[in-house]
Amino acid sequence: MLNFGALIAFMGVNAAAFVHYYARNPVKKWGNLLPPVLGFVVCLLLWLNLSGPAKFVGSIWMAVGIAFGAWKTRGFRGDLVNFDSPNDESLPV
Numbered sequence: 001m002l003n004f005g006a007l008i009a010f011m012g013v014n015a016a017a018f019v020h021y022y023a024r025n026p027v028k029k030w031g032n033l034l035p036p037v038l039g040f041v042v043c044l045l046l047w048l049n050l051s052g053p054a055k056f057v058g059s060i061w062m063a064v065g066i067a068f069g070a071w072k073t074r075g076f077r078g079d080l081v082n083f084d085s086p087n088d089e090s091l092p093v
Contacts, residue, residue, distance in 0.1 A: 001054055001057050003054065004055060008062075011040050014039040018037060022036070
């Protein structure tokens with residue numbers, strides 16, 4: 001189950017690198033295309049070769065996480081986590 005989530009995250013990182021360094025870049029270079037595409041494909045192949053139970057339990061766990069995020073943010077309209085630092089006045093002395 002851990003590999004299920006990790007490989008999906010790595011595929012997301014490679015997809016983001018492809019979009020940032022190749023798709024949105026006005027200068028198209030093979031060096032900006034090949035590494036993220038190859039990384040995505042390798043992670044996808046590893047993910048596809050996970051056991052059936054790992055995919056099943058990982059899918060359920062991901063669905064529960066998405067449902068919790070939707071519930072917690074009122075349909076993804078609010079912040080899931082607030083990273084604002086507290087005021088100095090609210091800190092204990």
